[in-house]
Amino acid sequence: MTELILHSYFRSSTSTRLRAALNLKGLEARYVAHHLVRDEHRDPAFLAINPQGLLPALELRGAPGGDVALTQSLAIIEWLDETWPDPPLLPADPLGRARVRALSQAIACEVHAVNNLRVLRRLREQFGADDAAVAAWFRHWVAETLAPLERMLRDDPRTGAFCHGDAPGMADLCLYAQVLNNRRFDVNMAPYPTIMRIFDACEAVPEIARAAPANQPDAE
Amino acid sequence: MTELILHSYFRSSTSTRLRAALNLKGLEARYVAHHLVRDEHRDPAFLAINPQGLLPALELRGAPGGDVALTQSLAIIEWLDETWPDPPLLPADPLGRARVRALSQAIACEVHAVNNLRVLRRLREQFGADDAAVAAWFRHWVAETLAPLERMLRDDPRTGAFCHGDAPGMADLCLYAQVLNNRRFDVNMAPYPTIMRIFDACEAVPEIARAAPANQPDAE
Structure with a gap:
């Protein structure tokens, strides 16, 4: 086993x-x-x-x-x-799979990768960035990606209750974790109603909500 | 069609x-x-x-x-x-697929995503970074990831002539493109003999070498 x-x-x-x-x-x-x-x-x-x-x-x-x-x-x-x-966390058809992977990678590569702890630390070390500069950097990359992502989700008929159809999948897990992360930097989420509708749908799924930071054994 | x-x-x-x-x-x-x-x-x-x-x-x-x-x-x-x-650009077995995807994402998320043109531009705009500071940033993230990647490739028996076995796959394409990119910032590749061995194997594949920047219609 x-x-x-x-x-x-x-x-x-x-x-x-x-x-x-x-x-x-x-x-x-x-x-x-x-x-x-x-x-x-x-x-x-x-x-x-x-x-x-x-x-x-x-x-x-x-x-x-x-x-x-x-x-x-x-x-x-x-x-x-x-x-x-x-x-399933990915759809069965190749074009659907490509879409879910692209939405996931948009968050993983274009938002999270440039905003994770070690990148923010490096900004402090190399450029002397203070808290305000770090927060501005974080919010810049969130806006750069969430603005087009909002349109990509809003305008595509394949979007349902979740990013792709009516069941949660890989892209929703990325979206959920990113929106939670944004709260630490006071990101204004009002321009992203579709993303927030999907976030709320994720939060209503007990298996997803249980994964939130506050529910982990090492939470502070 | x-x-x-x-x-x-x-x-x-x-x-x-x-x-x-x-x-x-x-x-x-x-x-x-x-x-x-x-x-x-x-x-x-x-x-x-x-x-x-x-x-x-x-x-x-x-x-x-x-x-x-x-x-x-x-x-x-x-x-x-x-x-x-x-x-195939991915192996057939799930653990092999997970390895190739992880190697690909290590380059895509941990090196390229923090070093692409728009991120380097943002360093100039937000922090007044000059050419030397931009190059230092670029080389920092290359070293952060290529050092462990070298060990992960060197120490795993699944590594062959290429990252995973003896035929080129998705991880090799990421490695090849990243090593080419590194040349623009004078990255010292001597500490990464396994990565360079795989890069050379990629360059010997005509289909991969034809994809290099210099061979494109918009090359300058």
């Missing part, structure tokens, strides 16, 4: 995406917390699992081919979906 | 990834150049195709379900792989 071990930090939005995916699949994973702000993800024991030192990581212990660690939240979610197909 | 229209910029490394994938699949696409530095990707005609205004985008004209535009290079490459499976 393979044991799943989730390496996570309560506030990490990439960890939130993966926690929600595990919950939707009905999978139990042992929770191992790493405090990003205290640099616990730089411990040699964790670097042996994920040399990038990034969260989340999903360890599979006792897997048929030997122990293995999976990294990168979207790659792990796709693996979950291929291994436990029900309920 | 569906016509493929590739919206590209010769120097864009995300465009390079996709061009190489199209070449490996033996697909012809009409090339439409958008000059990023001249902000041609902000033209209303292109924003109607991709509201994010990002390259690459792949338009499908005359598709059975109507015209559609695909965005985000990795999502497009996965769609190509699902639609034209030969030669």
Whole structure:
């Protein structure tokens, strides 16, 4: 029997995406917390699992081919979906899959990747950015992507109660985690009614809401 | 018959990834150049195709379900792989697929996303970064990711002539485009012999080498 071990930090939005995916699949994973702000993800024991030192990581212990660690939240979610197909987190048709992946990557690459903790830290270190400058940077990249994303969701008939149809999928998990993250920087979400409607739909799904930072064992 | 229209910029490394994938699949696409530095990707005609205004985008004209535009290079490459499976750009087994996706996303999210043209521009605008500061930023994120990536490739028996086995796949296309990009900022690649060995293997594949910036119709 393979044991799943989730390496996570309560506030990490990439960890939130993966926690929600595990919950939707009905999978139990042992929770191992790493405090990003205290640099616990730089411990040699964790670097042996994920040399990038990034969260989340999903360890599979006792897997048929030997122990293995999976990294990168979207790659792990796709693996979950291929291994436990029900309920699906990606649609069945290739064009639908391309759309859900593109929406997910728009949030992952264009918003989160430039706004995560280590990038914001680097702005302080290299450019002496203060809290106000860091917040301005964060909000800039949110607006750059959420404005077109709002139109892409609003104008496409494939958008339903969620980003793609009427069941939550991979793009919704990215959207949900990002909107939660935005609250820490007082982002005005009024220009994004479709995104907020989908966020509210996500929050009404118990498996997704349970993945929120406040509900994790390491929450502060 | 569906016509493929590739919206590209010769120097864009995300465009390079996709061009190489199209070449490996033996697909012809009409090339439409958008000059990023001249902000041609902000033209209303292109924003109607991709509201994010990002390259690459792949338009499908005359598709059975109507015209559609695909965005985000990795999502497009996965769609190509699902639609034209030969030669495969992802392995068949889920754990192998998870590894190739994670390697791809490590480059896409942790290196490229923080180092692309619009992020570097923003550093100049918000923090007054000069050429030297921009280059230092670029090299910082390259080193942060390529150092662990080198170990992940070197230490995993699944690495072959390419990132995963002995045929080029999605992760190799990301690696190839990133190493080309690094040349513009004089990145010292000596600490990454495995990555450079794989880069050389990519460059020896005519379909990949043809995707390089210098070989595009809009090359300067």
